[in-house]
Amino acid sequence: MLEFLIAPFEFGFMQRALIGSVLVGAICALVGTYVVLRGLAFVGDALSHAAFPGVVIAYLLKANIHLGAAIFTVLTALGIGLVSRRGRVSYDTAIGILFAGAFALGVLLMSRIRGYTVDLFSFLFGNVLGISRQDLFLAGILGTIVALTIFLFYKELLLLSFDPTIAEAMGYPVQALNYLLLSLIALTIVISIQAVGIILVVALLVTPSATAYLLTNRFSRMMLLGILFAALAAVSGLYLSYYLNVASGAAIVLVSTCLFFLVLAGRRLWPAGMRRA
Amino acid sequence: MRIAELKSMAKKPWRYCLEVRDLSAEYGERAAIEGISFAIQPGQMIAVIGPNGAGKSTLFKAILGLIPRQRGEILLHEKPALPQRALIGYLPQVEDINRDFPVLVQDVVMMGCYPRIGWCRRPGLTDHQSVRQALARVDMLSHAQTQIGQLSGGQLQRVLLARVLAQDAHLLLLDEPVSGVDAASQHAIFALLDELRQNGRTVVVATHDLNCVIDRFDQVLCINKRMIAYGPPNVLFREDILEQTFGHHLMIVQVGDRHLVVADEHGWPTRTRSVKSDT
Numbered sequence: 001m002l003e004f005l006i007a008p009f010e011f012g013f014m015q016r017a018l019i020g021s022v023l024v025g026a027i028c029a030l031v032g033t034y035v036v037l038r039g040l041a042f043v044g045d046a047l048s049h050a051a052f053p054g055v056v057i058a059y060l061l062k063a064n065i066h067l068g069a070a071i072f073t074v075l076t077a078l079g080i081g082l083v084s085r086r087g088r089v090s091y092d093t094a095i096g097i098l099f100a101g102a103f104a105l106g107v108l109l110m111s112r113i114r115g116y117t118v119d120l121f122s123f124l125f126g127n128v129l130g131i132s133r134q135d136l137f138l139a140g141i142l143g144t145i146v147a148l149t150i151f152l153f154y155k156e157l158l159l160l161s162f163d164p165t166i167a168e169a170m171g172y173p174v175q176a177l178n179y180l181l182l183s184l185i186a187l188t189i190v191i192s193i194q195a196v197g198i199i200l201v202v203a204l205l206v207t208p209s210a211t212a213y214l215l216t217n218r219f220s221r222m223m224l225l226g227i228l229f230a231a232l233a234a235v236s237g238l239y240l241s242y243y244l245n246v247a248s249g250a251a252i253v254l255v256s257t258c259l260f261f262l263v264l265a266g267r268r269l270w271p272a273g274m275r276r277a
Numbered sequence: 278m279r280i281a282e283l284k285s286m287a288k289k290p291w292r293y294c295l296e297v298r299d300l301s302a303e304y305g306e307r308a309a310i311e312g313i314s315f316a317i318q319p320g321q322m323i324a325v326i327g328p329n330g331a332g333k334s335t336l337f338k339a340i341l342g343l344i345p346r347q348r349g350e351i352l353l354h355e356k357p358a359l360p361q362r363a364l365i366g367y368l369p370q371v372e373d374i375n376r377d378f379p380v381l382v383q384d385v386v387m388m389g390c391y392p393r394i395g396w397c398r399r400p401g402l403t404d405h406q407s408v409r410q411a412l413a414r415v416d417m418l419s420h421a422q423t424q425i426g427q428l429s430g431g432q433l434q435r436v437l438l439a440r441v442l443a444q445d446a447h448l449l450l451l452d453e454p455v456s457g458v459d460a461a462s463q464h465a466i467f468a469l470l471d472e473l474r475q476n477g478r479t480v481v482v483a484t485h486d487l488n489c490v491i492d493r494f495d496q497v498l499c500i501n502k503r504m505i506a507y508g509p510p511n512v513l514f515r516e517d518i519l520e521q522t523f524g525h526h527l528m529i530v531q532v533g534d535r536h537l538v539v540a541d542e543h544g545w546p547t548r549t550r551s552v553k554s555d556t
Contacts, residue, residue: 012502023359075401106427152397155391155398155399155400156396158384159388161378164379165343165367166367166369166388168341168343169343169362169367170392170444171359171363171392216379217380217424218379218380218381219378219379219380221379222379
């Protein structure tokens with residue numbers, strides 16, 4: 001049994017994958033708490049798709065792919081705010097226009113690349129097993145920035161999420177805080193693309209946090225439980241990926257989804273005291 | 278401006294706590310207000326009355342800068358109100374609150390302390406004390422650890438009021454604080470407002486329940502999109518002014534030392550038809 005558990009991590013790439021996926025899961029759960037409570041899942045999905053042209057362009061220019069992704073997600077985040085504030089177009093319509101457009105640009109550019117595009121496919125579907133020491137280092141730095149920002153602005157982001165009207169009435173710069181939150185989501189997506197890929201990032205952003213939301217009445221505990229569920233999904237997903245020889249990103253996401261439904265079902269069976277009202 | 282500075286400012290003997298001059302604002306197309314002017318002395322309790330959709334909430338939102346104003350001036354302690362917003366406590370209508378949010382009663386009340394605590398800091402001992410005090414004053418201390426979704430409408434209203442108390446605001450804008458609230462909570466809320474007034478706080482209450490207004494408030498502002506009248510209730514409660522405000526005929530009846538507003542047979546919004554004032 002012990003052998004079974006340890007064996008996969010005798011390989012360096014599996015060790016890196018473990019550290020990487022737990023780190024990514026934890027950051028996603030931190031930010032995901034806000035995404036779930038403010039109903040920003042669609043925004044998260046849009047921002048991750050918007051990273052695609054950035055990735056392709058960076059690939060073509062042989063530049064840093066994370067940088068390319070970061071530029072495009074942040075630009076799209078700002079663009080969504082601008083488009084919806086200017087015209088009569090609603091917020092979710094603005095998101096639909098921008099993310100589909102950006103994604104199409106990515107596909108168009110990719111179709112011009114002759115030859116082998118398997119690297120780019122790994123950005124669509126993720127390949128945590130291919131995570132390099134350098135990627136890990138970068139994810140660590142960006143993750144620390146995200147976590148530190150949330151630690152510093154914990155109060156303000158909580159107030160913004162719970163009662164934006166009161167936040168504004170008290171004189172808080174609500175617009176700036178909204179952009180701060182969007183930027184945190186964008187950064188988190190950049191970190192996560194390597195692990196689960198553009199298409200599945202939204203699952204890491206919402207599923208562990210949503211699972212935690214089923215179990216607690218407190219914001220801070222929702223964050224901690226979310227991190228726990230994300231880490232659990234990351235580790236079990238990696239084992240599945242190793243022993244069944246299946247795609248690692250998809251395995252992590254599916255475990256996470258199963259955890260959600262298990263908890264949802266369990267809530268009906270457990271004593272009432274353990275449930276959220 | 279720093280909070281401490283604002284506080285010392287508020288203690289000076291200002292002639293007016295809040296002055297609104299010729300205010301026009303628009304909130305969607307439905308609730309626009311036009312040409313509203315009034316001035317409130319410190320320590321007064323003011324009622325803003327008008328039918329639903331008259332722009333009572335719009336007036337509050339314009340004062341707080343939540344919606345842009347098209348014209349006019351808003352002064353708090355004789356200076357522009359916007360930079361001093363932390364001194365204004367605002368109780369929005371309860372329906373705007375997301376009751377499924379994972380926060381406890383004490384967390385919500387703590388939010389009232391946030392401007393005082395300042396950016397990037399954690400709440401300290403005194404903040405936790407003022408949360409407990411505020412909860413005790415609205416008689417909700419025993420619910421401090423309850424998630425807000427488990428409260429009744431009246432209890433949630435009291436918790437939100439406690440948040441305003443914890444903010445230690447000098448001007449309180451309360452939007453329908455007693456609508457949909459049981460009689461006991463209603464009574465407790467008005468007793469608390471009286472206490473606040475005696476402590477020199479200025480309280481502005483938007484309501485459509487006329488019978489709770491007559492004997493309790495110093496001044497009444499009647500609006501219906503535009504300004505109808507502003508003055509003490511015994512002067513203002515004339516049938517012609519009420520008719521202009523509400524758009525249909527209302528009668529004022531004196532019973533002993535109480536006044537009641539009653540509808541004649543031509544219809545009055547059923548909810549408040551024969552409610553007695555309970556003072």
